[in-house]
Structures are given as structure tokens and as C-alpha cells.
Amino acid sequence: MRTQVAIIGSGPSGLMLGHLLRQAGVDAVIIERQSSEHVLSRIRAGVLETVTTDILEDLDIAERMRAEGLPHDGFNLADGERLIRIDIKALTGKQVMVYGQTEVTKDLIDAAPSRGLEIVWEADDVALHDFESDAPYVTYRKDGAEHRVDARFIAGCDGFHGPSRKAIPEAVGKGFEKVYPFGWLGILSDVPPCNHELIYANHENGFALASMRSMTRSRYYIQVPLSDKLEDWPDEKLWDELCRRLPPEGAANVTRGPALEKSIAPLRSYVFEPMRHGSLFLAGDAAHIVPPTGAKGLNLAASDVRYLSQALIAWFEKNDGDALAAYSDKALARVWKSERFSWQLTMLMHRFPEDGPFDRRIQIAELDYVATSETARRAIAENYVGLPL
Template identity: 60%
Template sequence: MKTQVAIIGGGPSGLLLAQLLHVRGIESVVLERKTKDYVLARIRAGVLERGLLDLMREAGVADRMETEGIPHGGTLISYGEEMFRVDFTKHTGHAVMVYGQTEVTRDLYAAREAADGKIEFNVEDVVIHDAKSDAPYVTYSVDGDPHRIDCDFIAGCDGFHGVSRNTMPDNVRREYEKVYPFGWLGILSETPPVNHELIYANSARGFALCSMRNENLSRYYIQCSLSDSPGDWTDAAFWAELKRRIPAEQAEKLITGPSIEKSIAPLRSFVTEPMQWGRLFLCGDAAHIVPPTGAKGLNTAASDVHYLYNALRAHYEKGSDTGLECYSTQALARVWKAERFSWWFSSLMHRYPDQTTFDHRIQVAELEFLRSNDSAQQAMAENYVGLPY
């Protein structure tokens, strides 16, 4: 098989890149190690930045998002019984969109299928060959049968545990990591959200987040110990703890119900440099991880896709390789800003095991400064809705 771009990974970043390339007449093949149903069953975040909204429109897959997505013009931040709102629209002229990552992926699969685009599922034994040459290729197997794709370029959109990053030699890669000493216990429930906008809560008992997927599907999180497991928490215990961590006025309005999904996610920050090696380009979790505070994971992957898509367009449409040569530099400049914001917001909202009373008072001072200072709110709003590409 031969194509112009081989895309390893059939999640949202790989599918978005494939669809954007298709719109411009650039061929690609997507390789996914799981089934379509497995990918669509993954529960992920659902706050989309303005840049990702524009990419979905450019890819021609925004119709359902525009109809069913819920614009959020701000967010609420609480500490103890205090709560204030950061107005995104006022400070930036933009809102974010609440639209689940699963729905983004579903729309992209539908577009790929409508275009008769090639996707290989259940691929195993993926190996990237000759990435430093002018003729890279990928080998893999499906049900034990060997396959090969010859291509011009390879996009590694296969996540943290994929083969793409590890194809780059150890003496080429530099990795930076911070592991946080807590996790997030999250549940999904078929209940109306406690508020029409997200609530980020800093409490003496630890962080909490009240978020939503739609008007009848809510996603709630509480900070927990890394030694916890989902089975340690009954639904009743979760709801009781969440109520303790948000202001009483909100807790009284909270509608509870049985969880339909419950999981614990560890938090970490991770970046690998560079994000390209020869004709292999890394996108999304293959190159970087952010804590979920601030919802930057999918959005940062989308910014990678933006840079790579436009670089490939310039190569095929104008014969210019400047964008390809600068891809890593451009992508990383924005990645590190997203890492900074996620680190700052996580540090502001969580309780750390070794936190002193002084550290806590600094948190409160920072929160009160954010509450009272327009410039601080503008900086947060600009980062939350997404820095420009």
C-alpha cells in the first residue's frame, strides 16, 4: 500500500489530521491498534478551545458540534464558601465549547467513513522504518497477516504508550516530567449539572470539579490519594465528599444519582523534545501530557495538528518545506505555554501532602488576587479559551 501520509493512531488527533488533509486532497491511511467501538468507549474531557472549534469547522465536521455543543462564556472558581466567576467573553471575546471528546471522535469517524478514507483497525507489531530517509515506510500486522505502507511522511498520533516516540533514538530525545502526588476520582452520572458553567473548587479537603457533557449528563471529580481505587468509593461516599468540597449553596442544589462510569486518573506533566525526527512527526499525547486541570490535553493535540497540517499543505501545494522544518519549534512553543498554565492552575487549586500553612495562605492570596484583579482574570481567560496558533 502507498499513501502520502501514514497516520499512526485513530484517536481524535489522528482522525482530525486525516480529515483536514482529505479536505485539501492529500491522501492518508490511519492505523489504530484497537477497534472503533473501543476508541469511542473512552471517556475523556469535553471543553474545546477556540482553535479546535475553528479546526473542526475547517475540516467540515462541525455541524453537530454547533447544534449540540454548549458554549461557556466563563467559569466559576470557589475556595471555602467563597466563589467568583472569570468571564471569558468579556476578557477575550471568545467562549469555549462543552462537547465531549467522544462526540468529536464520533464526528470524525463519520466523516472518514463518508469519504471512504482508509482506516486499519486492530493493527499490531507496528514498526516505523527509515524515518530519516526520503522514503519512510511502516510495517504492521492484522490478524497475523503482514502489511506495509510506503509514504512520504509519518504522523505519530498514537499516544504516550505508542511506538512513535520510542522510534526516535534515546540520544535524540530529551524528556521532561513532573508527577503529581494525587489523582482525580471521576464519575459520570445521568443527572443535570449542578451549574450551567464549570466549578473549580479549592477546599480544605482537596480539589473538586463540577463539569458536564450535556444538560442531562454530568462529570464530577474529586482529588484523591494515588493509593485509592475506584472500588474503594461507593457512589454515596463520592457524593458526600463532593458536597463537602463545594460551597454549601451549590451542594444544596446538587442532584445525585448512580454513576455510569467511575475511574481514577493520575496527574502528570510530560514533554518530549524534539517533536520530529526526519519524516516522523509527533502529535498529542505521543509528545506531551498535561494534568486535566484547565482541559488542555485534546486542545494541545489540536494545536499540533494545526501546525503539522499547514506544514504538509505548504509542502504539497507550494513546494515549501519551511513549515515541516520548523514544526517542532512552533509546536513546542505553544505546548510549553499550555504546560505552564496547567501547572499553575493545578498548583492553585489542589492540596498537596507536604503543603504548609504558609503554602495554603499563599494559595488563598493568589485566589483573592485573581478574584479582584481584571488583568489576572484576563490572563487566565486568554489561556483557558486557548492562546492563538
């Protein structure tokens, strides 16, 4: 098989990139290790910045998002009984959209056949070859046979554990990482949310988050030690601890229900530089991971894809390589700003095992500053809603 761009990975970054390229008449094939059912079973975040919603609008794949998504004008930071609202609409003139990443992925997959975007599912042993040349190719095994895809460029959109970043020689790239000493225990349940906007809570027992996927499906998280296991947290114990950590007006409105899904996710910050080597380009989680506190993972992938698609289209349409040459630096400038915000919010709202009274007083002082300063709230709102591309 021959194509212009071989895309590794069918997460949102790979799917959005494939659709944007096909819309511009650039051939692309997506190669995915898992089945479509497995990809659609993954539970992920659901706060979309304008950069992400704009891509869906530009692709004319936004109808269901407009019908089912929840536009949010703000969110809340809580410390004890205090609730600090960040009015992002008033402070920035923009909104965020609450619409699950699984739903974004489904919309993009459903639209692929009619747009001529080929997706190879259940491709085993994916390997990248000759990407330091102008004639890279990808091999994989499917149904007992080996297949080869020749391309002009390869886009690694295969997540943190995929083969794309790992294929780059250690002498060429470098990773920067911070691992946090806790995880998020999450529960998804078909119950109405406790508040019409998200609540990020700082409690003496640890962080909690009240969020939603719809007006009938809620997603809640609490901070737990990395040593905890799911069996340590039966549903009723989790609900009790969640209500303990949320501010009174949130806790009073929590509706309990059976878990559709429960999981513990470790938190880390990670950036790999550069995001290009030869004819291989990285996008999304293949190049960077952010703690979910700032709601940046999917949105950073979307900004990568916006930059990369524009650069690839310019190369194929005009033989203009300037944007491709600038891609890594341009994407990383936005990545590091989003990493900073996610780290800042994580440090502000969580309790760290090594923290003492001084650290706690700093958190209180920072939250006081946010509560009393429009400038501080505007800075948070600007970062939360998404910095300009």
C-alpha cells in the same frame, strides 16, 4: 499499500490531521491498534477551545457540535464559600464549547468513509521503519498477516503509550516530566449539572471539579491519593465527598445518580522535545501530556494538527519545506505555555501532601488577587480560552 502520510493513532489528533490532509487532496491512511468500538468507549474531557471548534467548522463536521454543544461564557474558581467567576466572554470576546471528546471522535470517524479517509482498525504490532530517510514505512499485523504501508511522512498521533515517540533514539529526544502526588477520581452520571458553568473548587480535603457533558449528563471529579482504589469509593461516599468540597451553592444543586463510568486518573505534566525526527512528526499526547486542570489536552492536539497539516500541505503542494522545518519549535512554544497554565492552575487549586501553612496562605493570597484584579482574571481567561496560534 502506499500513501503520502501514514498516521499512527485514531484519536482526535490523528483523525483531525487525516481529514485536513484529505480535504487538501493529500493521501493519508490512519493505522489504529484498537477497534472502533474501543476508541469510542474512552471517556475524555470536553471543553473545546476555538482552535478545535474551528477545525471542525473548516472540515464541515460541526453540525452536531453546534446542535448539542454548550457554549460557555465563563467558569468559576471556588475556595470555601467564595465563588470567583472568570468571565471569559467579557474579558476575551471568546467562548469555549462544552462537547465531549468522545463526541468529537465519533463525528470524525463517521465522516471518514465519505471523505476518502481510510482507517485500519485492530492493527497489532505496529512498528515504524526508516523514518530517518525520505522513504519511511509502517508495518503491522492484522488477521494473522503482516502488512506494510509505504509513505513519505509518518505522523505519530498514538498517545503517550504508542510506538511513535518510543521509536525516536534516546540520543535525539528528551522528555521533561512532573508527576503529581494524587489522581482525579471521576464519576459520569446521567443527571443535570449542579451549575450552568464549570466549578473548580479548592477545599481542605482536596480539589473538586463540577463539569458536564450536556444538560442531562454530569462529570464530577475529586482529588484522591494515588494509593486509593475504585473499591474504596462506592457511589454514595463519592457523592458525599463531592458535596463536601463544592461551595454551598454548587453542593445544594447536586443531583445524585448511578455511575455510568468511574475511574481514577493520575496527573502528570510531560513534554518531549523535539516533535520531529527525520520524516516522523509527533502530535498530541504522543509528544505532551497536561494535567486536566487547564482543559488543554485535546486543544493542544488540535493546535499541533493545525500547524502540522499546514506544513505537510505546503510541502506536497509547493515542495515548501520551511514550515515542516519549523513545526517542532512552533508547536513546542505553544505547548510550553499551555503546560505552564495547567501547572499553575493545578498548583493553585489542589492540596499537596507536603504543603504547610505557608503554602496554603499563598493559595489564599493568589485567589484573593484573582478575585480583586481584572488583570489577573483576564490572564486566566486568555489562557483558558486558548492562546493565539
